[in-house]
Amino acid sequence: MARIVVIGAGMGGLAAAARLATVGHKVTLCEAAPTHGGMLGWYERDGFRFDTGPTLLTLPAVYRDLMLKTGRTRLEDEVELRSVDPGSAHLLPDGTRVTLANASLARVESALGAALGADAGVRWAAMLERGRGVWEATRRPLLEEPLPDDPSPLHRDPYVPARRGLLARAPRTLADVARRELRDARLTALLDEYALRFGLDPERVPASLTWLPYMEQSFGVWYVTGGLRALADAVLRRCQARRVDLRFGTRVEQVVTGGSLGEERATGVLLADGSVLDADVVIDNRAPTGVTGAPGRFTLLLALRGERPDGVPHRTVVHAPDRADELDALFGRAPRPCEQPTLQLLRPDDATLAPAGHEAAVVTVTVPPQGPVDWTDPARVSAYADAVLTHALRAAPELGDRLLWRHARTPADTAAETGAPGGSVPPPSLPGADGAFLAPPNTDALPGLFHVGGGTHPGGGLARVGMSATVVAGLVGTP
Template sequence: MARIVVIGAGMGGLAAAARLATVGHKVTLCEAAPTHGGMLGRYERDDFRFDTGPTLLTLPAVYRDLMLKTGRTRLEDEVELRPVDPGSVHLLPDGTRVTLANASLARVGSALDAALGGDAGGRWGAMLERGRGVWEATRRPLLEEPLPDDPSALHRDPYVPARRGLLARAPRTLAEVARRELRDARLTALLDEYALRFGLDPERAPASLTWLPYMEQSFGVWYVTGGLRALADAVLRRCEARRVDLRFGTRVTDVLGGDRVTGVRLADGSVLDADVVVDDRAPAASGGMPGRFTLLLALRGARPADTAHRTVVHAPDRADELDALFGPAPRPCERPTLQLLRPDDATLAPAGHETAVVTVTVPPQGPVDWTDTARVTAYADAVLAQAVQAAPELGERLLWSHARTPADTAAETGAPGGSVPPPSLAGAGGAFLSPSNTGAPAGLYRVGGGAHPGGGLARVGMSATVVAGLVGTP
């Protein structure tokens, strides 16, 4: 039985602690904040409740496995899990509206053909088929196994070009995939959104990112009743059941040891001895990535019956949005791509009322000063106006709104600049691979969005599985 200290009660830290305690290790979890969940925060006001981080779940099998392996229960025994249907509604740059089904490539293709014409569905489907090839080639080494000691095989992009032959060259970036294979600004907007939600520039992100839309549109998107905070609560309960020593309000300042870990030093100067340390803190190097601006909306009256859970309003000017996020002088885009989320969940609001959340990818705290109240207020007004254009009744029903910025994320989670960690991606010479789960000194492991296999709730859960396997059984 090893003495293990887990630093951080984000989802990676909680999942790793539960797995390690289940196999017999003595686990102490230290969290600087007074509560758990990390990015899966909660904001409450006037009996309205909001997730402040991710709101939807992909690949729920990751958390089904966690619940089964740590307590022999189904995920559905711990939380109410529902598929989101339709998967999304998109308002494209030219004003076209298209509704995409959840977990059905065939219905997605049919919807695109009907809305856009010109075999748009066929071209999108062909691209996703090549994304499937990326998924199959990289799923194990990039998601389910530790990063190899020699990751050079993952430096090469496995995306196969549409045409083969001696003169065919595979597209190097996601944007090149769009230009060569989609050839439609509206389809490009659909593809760009997958990069933008993780703060990635489609002009630089490798073509292998196509596995994200393939995975989402093949396997589906899910909602947890009560919001994803309910999932964090369920994993915390599993830690309690496995007798993890949970210490909130306990900040770790140093990992101790020479060639091998010996313990951690706490902010009060005391020391916890440890044979293994699992670190769920975000690395400082992640601070340059974009973050999220979130607008929480409390709405008067019940949610209309025909309301989509997720609506994506695409930026009308792609070049301006990319320049605002990734150009030499980062700034909030005046008319960005935004996501409007309106869950059908009576547990989030007083009886007869509704919650909605608008999210936008923005530069992190630093290049933009998100502590400037006037800036935040002005941007909140602009984002709300854009959301109201897409759903006019929002303006008529608004009781109040609350803006959250990368500065809030940084303050609450410790993420440098409030950045959102991206997923690991093959290609680009390894530039988009997350740091390994192992570190120096021996006995130190990294878990969570800042470590292999990268950001996103499913991949954070996978990182916990990888780390538990590396530590092993007593």
């Protein structure tokens, strides 16, 4: 039995702690904040409740496996999990509206064909088929196994171009895929959104990102009743059941090392009160330091008078009418908030989130982080909230008359609550681009120290954070 200290009660830290305690290790979890969940934050006011981080779940099998391996129960025994159907509705840059089914490539192709022309549906489906090739080629080494000591095989993008032959050029970026294979500004907007939601520039990110729309439209999107905070609560309960020593309000200042010269290893952690907590293994779930400039999220929480109308999609994406302006605002030399950005309007059919007869909705936008933009300026935040709400009303104009109040959250709030530099959101790990988009490994140069969470392999996103915990637990092993 090893003494293990986990730093941080984000979802990666909680999941790793539960797995390691289950196999017999003595696990202590130290969290500087008074509560758990990390990015899965929560805001409550006047009987309305909102997720302040991620709101939807992909690949729920990751958390089904966690619950089964740590307590022999189903995920559905711990939370109410619902498939989101339709998967998304879209207001495209030219004003076209299209609704896409959940977990059905055939129905997605049919919907795009009906709205944009049969050729558009065929081209989108063909691109997703090549995204499937990326998924199959990289699923195990990129998601389920530790990053190899020699990651050079993952430096090459496995995306296969539509045309083959000596003269065929493989697309280098996601934007190349759109220009060469989709050839439609409306389809380009659909594809761009998968990059933008993680703060990635489609003009730079490798073509391999096509596995994200393939995965989402093949395997589906899911919602947890009560919001994803309920999932964080379920994983916390599993830690408690496995007798993890949970210490909230306990800040770790640094990892302590020991051993002979040349054979140093992690031997514990130094706490803010000056005491040392000894350990055989230290697992760090804190946000990585030194990551600057990556975009964050602006979130607008909406308390709405009256019940949610029947038939309203859970997720509506309003696309930016000017792609060049949005990319310049996010990734140009002088980052700024885009006045008409790509945004998600989330309206869950969940009576637990609002007082009887009312509705809670959330708008999310990818924005520059705290630093390049001063998100602590109340006037700036208020003005941008006005712009975002006006843009969202293009898709749902009735919201304006029903608004009781709104609350804006910025990358500055994320930074203050989670420690993420600038409030940045970690992206998924991607093959290609000579390894530029691979997350750092879970191991460390210092023996006995491991890293877990969205800032490390296999990258950001709730499912990948859970995979990170699985990988780290496997690296530590059983007693």
